[in-house]
Each structure stands twice: as structure tokens, then as C-alpha cells.
Amino acid sequence: MSSEAQAGNAGFTSSLGRIYGIYTGGFVAFIILVAILERAGVPNKVLGYMFVGFTILVYAFIGIISRTVQVSEYYVAGRSVPAFYNGMATGADWMSAASFIGMAGSLFLLGYDGLAFVLGWTGGYVLVAVLIAPFLRKFGAYTVPDFLSARYGGNTARLLGVIVLLACSFTYVVAQIFGTGLIAQRFLDMDFTVAVYVGLAGILVCSMLGGMRAVTWTQVAQYIVLIVAYLVPVVILSAQKYGLPIPQLTYGQALQEISNLEQSFLQNNLATTASLKPHTQPFLNYSPANYFALILCLMVGTASLPHVLMRYFTTPSVREARISVAWSLLFIFLLYFTAPAYAAFSKLEVYSTLIGKNLADMPQWVFSWGKLGLVTICGKAAESVQAITAACGAVSGHTGVLRLQDFGINTDVVVISTPEIAGLPYVITGLVAAGGLAAALSTADGLLLAIANALSHDVYYKIIDPNAPTARRLIVSRVLLVLVAILAAYTASTRPSDILAMVSWAFSLAAGGLFPALVLGIWWKRANSAGAIAGITVGFGLTLFYLVITRYYPHLGVQYFGMGSLLNPVTGAPLISAEAMTKFLADPAVAAGPALVTNPLASKIGWFNINNISSALFGLPAGFLAMYVVSMLTEAPSKQMMDFVDACRRPRGGTLMEEKTV
Amino acid sequence: MQSEQHDTHWSKTSRLMIVMMALWVFFGYIVHAFVVPLNSIKFFGFPLGFYMAAQGSLIAFVVMLFWFAKAQDRIDRESGVAEDD
Numbered sequence A: 001m002s003s004e005a006q007a008g009n010a011g012f013t014s015s016l017g018r019i020y021g022i023y024t025g026g027f028v029a030f031i032i033l034v035a036i037l038e039r040a041g042v043p044n045k046v047l048g049y050m051f052v053g054f055t056i057l058v059y060a061f062i063g064i065i066s067r068t069v070q071v072s073e074y075y076v077a078g079r080s081v082p083a084f085y086n087g088m089a090t091g092a093d094w095m096s097a098a099s100f101i102g103m104a105g106s107l108f109l110l111g112y113d114g115l116a117f118v119l120g121w122t123g124g125y126v127l128v129a130v131l132i133a134p135f136l137r138k139f140g141a142y143t144v145p146d147f148l149s150a151r152y153g154g155n156t157a158r159l160l161g162v163i164v165l166l167a168c169s170f171t172y173v174v175a176q177i178f179g180t181g182l183i184a185q186r187f188l189d190m191d192f193t194v195a196v197y198v199g200l201a202g203i204l205v206c207s208m209l210g211g212m213r214a215v216t217w218t219q220v221a222q223y224i225v226l227i228v229a230y231l232v233p234v235v236i237l238s239a240q241k242y243g244l245p246i247p248q249l250t251y252g253q254a255l256q257e258i259s260n261l262e263q264s265f266l267q268n269n270l271a272t273t274a275s276l277k278p279h280t281q282p283f284l285n286y287s288p289a290n291y292f293a294l295i296l297c298l299m300v301g302t303a304s305l306p307h308v309l310m311r312y313f314t315t316p317s318v319r320e321a322r323i324s325v326a327w328s329l330l331f332i333f334l335l336y337f338t339a340p341a342y343a344a345f346s347k348l349e350v351y352s353t354l355i356g357k358n359l360a361d362m363p364q365w366v367f368s369w370g371k372l373g374l375v376t377i378c379g380k381a382a383e384s385v386q387a388i389t390a391a392c393g394a395v396s397g398h399t400g401v402l403r404l405q406d407f408g409i410n411t412d413v414v415v416i417s418t419p420e421i422a423g424l425p426y427v428i429t430g431l432v433a434a435g436g437l438a439a440a441l442s443t444a445d446g447l448l449l450a451i452a453n454a455l456s457h458d459v460y461y462k463i464i465d466p467n468a469p470t471a472r473r474l475i476v477s478r479v480l481l482v483l484v485a486i487l488a489a490y491t492a493s494t495r496p497s498d499i500l501a502m503v504s505w506a507f508s509l510a511a512g513g514l515f516p517a518l519v520l521g522i523w524w525k526r527a528n529s530a531g532a533i534a535g536i537t538v539g540f541g542l543t544l545f546y547l548v549i550t551r552y553y554p555h556l557g558v559q560y561f562g563m564g565s566l567l568n569p570v571t572g573a574p575l576i577s578a579e580a581m582t583k584f585l586a587d588p589a590v591a592a593g594p595a596l597v598t599n600p601l602a603s604k605i606g607w608f609n610i611n612n613i614s615s616a617l618f619g620l621p622a623g624f625l626a627m628y629v630v631s632m633l634t635e636a637p638s639k640q641m642m643d644f645v646d647a648c649r650r651p652r653g654g655t656l657m658e659e660k661t662v
Numbered sequence B: 001m002q003s004e005q006h007d008t009h010w011s012k013t014s015r016l017m018i019v020m021m022a023l024w025v026f027f028g029y030i031v032h033a034f035v036v037p038l039n040s041i042k043f044f045g046f047p048l049g050f051y052m053a054a055q056g057s058l059i060a061f062v063v064m065l066f067w068f069a070k071a072q073d074r075i076d077r078e079s080g081v082a083e084d085d
Helices: A003-039 A044-065 A071-079 A083-094 A097-139 A144-151 A155-188 A192-207 A211-242 A247-267 A288-302 A306-314 A318-336 A339-353 A364-370 A385-393 A413-421 A426-464 A470-493 A497-501 A503-523 A529-552 A554-560 A578-586 A616-633 A639-649 B002-033 B035-039 B048-078
Strands: A375-377 A407-409
Touching: A003 A044, A003 A211, A003 A426, A044 A155, A044 A192, A044 A211, A044 A426, A071 A211, A071 A306, A071 A470, A083 A211, A083 A306, A083 A318, A083 A426, A097 A144, A097 A155, A097 A288, A097 A306, A097 A318, A097 A339, A097 A407, A097 A413, A097 A426, A097 A503, A097 A639, A097 B002, A097 B048, A144 A155, A144 A306, A144 A426, A144 A503, A144 A529, A144 A639, A155 A192, A155 A306, A155 A426, A155 A470, A155 A503, A155 A529, A192 A211, A192 A426, A192 A470, A211 A247, A211 A306, A211 A318, A211 A339, A211 A413, A211 A426, A247 A339, A247 B048, A288 A503, A288 A616, A288 B002, A306 A318, A306 A426, A318 B048, A339 A413, A364 A375, A364 A385, A364 A413, A375 A385, A413 A426, A426 A470, A503 A529, A503 A616, A503 A639, A529 A554, A529 A616, A554 A578, A639 B002, B002 B035, B002 B048, B035 B048
Parallel strands: none
Antiparallel strands: A375 A407
């Protein structure tokens, strides 16, 4: 790099620090302004709209000033994003609405076993840094299928890559848009369908004009909002309760109090051994095998998801790509190691102020979320004292004192109710809404770009019209981006419950479909085209097969594929008794009940007691094996291909993929 | 001469990869297989087994990655295949 360019780069980097410093200061000032307005008596609804409106305007502003007409700016942000900022952008890209709003709630419900998500969604970055990202950066890919095509010569591998990419990204983006709708509906009282299209607009202004370049700089801004919003309520809560504003340390004490309360509930008949799952005791929800299988699938899935990998195509060098993965993980870690603190504080609140208390003495927050159906008591939405008294009156032998088994909570409530539980003013609630929105929008941006780029770059430019001029390519990219976004928003507005839960399928699909081809492509020179095609097809196919059969056709699984009932992790008894199974097989249509589960993340049927959320446990080894066997049975790659792999392995010497600029 | 250098570069890179993968297996899986005995030890008020899954392993992953970026860069420089600064 010439010294002039270097100086320009240094100037660019240092001004970034200033710009985002001012931005963060401005955001804090804005929070203070809203707090003052709240004091002055401005209604909550107006404050909520201010929060969401202000942040979306800022994102739109960044999106518009980052517009570009250059192909490399559009696809890889000109490869000029410093490691530190790319780390932040990846953090926002990675942490979805589900991470921000839902994960703490899952930890609340699952206790120790929920930590599989925390471990899986962080440990995967070790694989990204060591095995994949720096080499793809050296190659100079615009998209993940680009690499597959170059390494495995031709468009078959590319198309297979595009299919896997679409399968794991589309449901994911629908869930993000659904998330924006839900947040706007809950916090702002907006109509759900309207909110979905507002979310769509918020996503498009960030990504359409500037592609990756605009998405990068808005994601950095969104990371700052989401991390501030996530930390503030729980830091204040920790300071109030334990006099130390470090929730990640103080929740150890909360865990002890929880375990004392758990003991006393059992002694006082406030809980049954079936309803009480001690928070820190492992393997009550997942068997050890399922727990470790889930960690593996989430980790390998993380390392294979195209919208994550493509973030590392934007760094100025291979060296910075590696450092950038480390920064990404640090920024992601800040949220994930805080989530268990939310879960513990929230559980302690429920255990100490609800359980064992009279139904008439429930705190206000129970009813504010109960009205939305998110908190249930005795099986009914906790709308008012009258409603819960009536509901519990219908339960035989109920004494009017709340027991653990009477209480139900939606996983989303844990984070969004914390400001209210801590007695914080509405401004903090508005902040959390803005944070959740930032998490959903930033992930949606990244996913949308991954999908649209695969269609415009891989399918249109590389397969349909390789002679397309730059200007037309960019127009096609933008049109496809808008079309995909509208399709995703439309799908989200129909509230497809299965699609939403299928997000977790994305990890297994990406792991089974892409991981063997990506890793062996770099680490095993003998891997060839036929092997990769076999590996992707078998890995992705088997993973998809397991997901679909266990979810939709369990009777076929039992009859033809040697599947059986999964086991209860605590008692070891089958989830479907032999008797129920016979009945079910005799008439699957009528008796589908016992084998189908309402939650698509769980199955009752499977091989070796493995839940379907970990289906890559089968697809991943099968993919590796197929790739190995078929590669060995067919001709070794050419000398040129071996040299190409060598060049990917050495950072020196610029990117390998040529881009024409006209 | 150059290809020899390239070979040592790749063998060193592979060794570092294996070290990283071993650490990854240890902090991602092995340590959590001992969650039950570890939980009887208290660490800042946390049962240690729970702590490792909620924080300990995560911290290890972050530290590992910063160390890895440095170690790999050193290998690249020693073998003369690093990018220009």
C-alpha cells in the first residue's frame, strides 16, 4: 500500500473514532432529553415514538450518505472497514431480535441447559477465525458461493451454495422483520401489520442505496444503541439490589438466593418436584448428549452462516480479518455474558415477590404484561386480580396463594419487564425498545444483503449474464433487494408461527450444508468438485430430511426410517409410550397429537434420542464423509487448483478474485 | 527455497490450528462434561460448573482469538508471507 493511501486510511480511521464518539455522545444526550421531557409530563407514547423515530432517522441518514455506485463498495464496502469497527458491525449483524429480547427468557426457563445457546453462539467464532474467514478474505470473495465456485470449479457448487444460503437466511430475515413488528406493537402500541412495513422501510433505507458499505456503518451505529440499551437496565438493577453496578458479578448472589428459595418452595408445597427445575442444575431439559449436540450444531452453524462470513470480506487485509473476528466476539460477549444475569434477576424477582404470595398482592408488572397474554397465572392471561382469582378458583384445591406451577411467562418478558421491575422511568423502557429494534434491523440488513447478493452476484451476474455492465448489475442488485425485502415483510405480516421457530433450523442447515465444503476447501487440497457437490448435497439433504421428517412426518420416520420416541431427560422414560405409539401408527392423521409438538424446536421422534434442533449432528459427519469418499474416488484437482489453494493459505499478495470495474 | 518456506509456513499454521482446536474442544465441551462435580465448588458465589458455561469459557474464547491473531501474524511474518503493513 502506498504511503499516501496509508495516510488517507489513517485519516479515515481516526475520523471514524470522532464520528462515532460524537454519535454516542449525541445518543446519550438524546436519552437525557427524553428523560427531561418525561419529567415535564410528555406522555409515554410520544416518548416511545421519539426514541424509535430518532434512531431510525439516524440509520437512514447514515444509509443515504453511504450510497455508492461502485461494485466493490456495494458488495464488500471497498474492503476498507477497520477490524475494530467491523467487529462492532458483526456484533450487530449477529445479535438478532431473538438474542436481544428472547435469549434471557430462554435462560430463565431452561436454567443451566439454556447456556448451550450462550456457548454455541460465541464458541463458533473460534472456528470462523481459525478455519475459514481469513482464507475467504484472501481469496477476495464477494459472497460465500463465490468461493465455492472458484475452489470447486463451476456453477454447480455455486448454485448449491446459493440454495443452502437461501434456505438458512430467508426464514431468518422473516423472523427479524416479525421481531421489529412485535417490538413496535408492544412498546408503541402500533398496529402489527403497519409496524412490519415500518420495519421494512427502516431496513431498506439502510441497505438499498449503499449495499454493504451503508449496512456496515449503520450496523456500527446500531451496535452502540443495542449494547447501551441492553446493559443500562440491568446495571441499574444490580446497583440497586447489591450496591455494585456489575450485574455479571452480582448475579452469583442472586443464584444463591434462588437456590435457597427453590428449597423452601418444595418444603412449603409451593412447587412440585416436576414443576421445579433448579436453576443451576444441569441436564433437566436436555440430556447431556442433546446439550453437547446443540452446542456443536450452533457453533458449527455460526461458522457457516453466509451473512456472518461475508462481514469479514470487508476488512483491509487478512491480518485485520483475524483481529476483527476477535473484536466481534468481544462485542458479542458483552451481551451474551449479561443475558444470564437478566435471567437470574428476573427469576429472583418472580420467586421472591410472586410465588407464595396472595393472588391479590401481585405486583403491577404482572398485569401490564399479562394483558398482552405474556404472563399467565393458573393457565389464563394475568389481566387483573379478578381474572387470576377466577382462574385459580377453578383449580381444585387452590388456596389463593400463588404456586410455582401456576405461573407462566413468555420468554420475551424477561428483558422488556426489567426496567419496570427495577422501578425505572419510562425513558429506560423506550431505550430498550430502541435497542431491540436496532438488533432486529441490523440483523435483517445483513441477511437481506446476503440473500440479494447471492441472487444478483451469483445467479444473475455469474450464471445468467456474465457480460452485464456494472451499472446494470447494481440496478439488478437493488431491485432484487427490494423484492426480497417485500416478500419477507409480507411473509412476516402473515405471522407464520412455524417460520419463526425455524430460525434455529438455520444453524443446522448451514452447518450440514456448507461447513464441510468450506473447511475442506481450504484445509484439504485433495477435495475436488465432485466431492464438494456430494458433500453439500448429502450434508444439507440429510439435515433437512431429519428436520422435516421429525417435525411433519413422524409416522414415516418411525415406520420407514428406524426412528423412535425421544426420552425424557430426567426420568429416561420415552416421551411417547409404547401404547400411544401403536395408536399413533395405526392412524397417524387422527392421532398425530402425541408425536407432533407445538414447538418446532423440539421433536418427540428421532434417531438416538437426538432432538431435531441438533439435526446437523447427522448431516455434518455425513457431509464430511461423502466429500471424502467421493473426492478420493474421483480425479485429484489440477495443479492449478492446488496452487490456488496455496495462494489462499498465504496472506501476502492481494486478492485472487478479479473484479472488472467497467 | 520459496516453496520450502511456504511448507514451513503451512506446517506452523496447521500446528497453531490444532492447538486452537484443542483449546476449543476443552472450553467448549470437556470442561462442561464435569459440570456436576464443578458445581460443588463456589466461585464468587457462582457454582463453578455454571460459571464456566455462563462466563468462563466465553472469556477463554475471547482471549484465545486475540492471542491467535497475534500468533498467526508472527508465523506469517517469520515465513515472509505476511501482507505489507
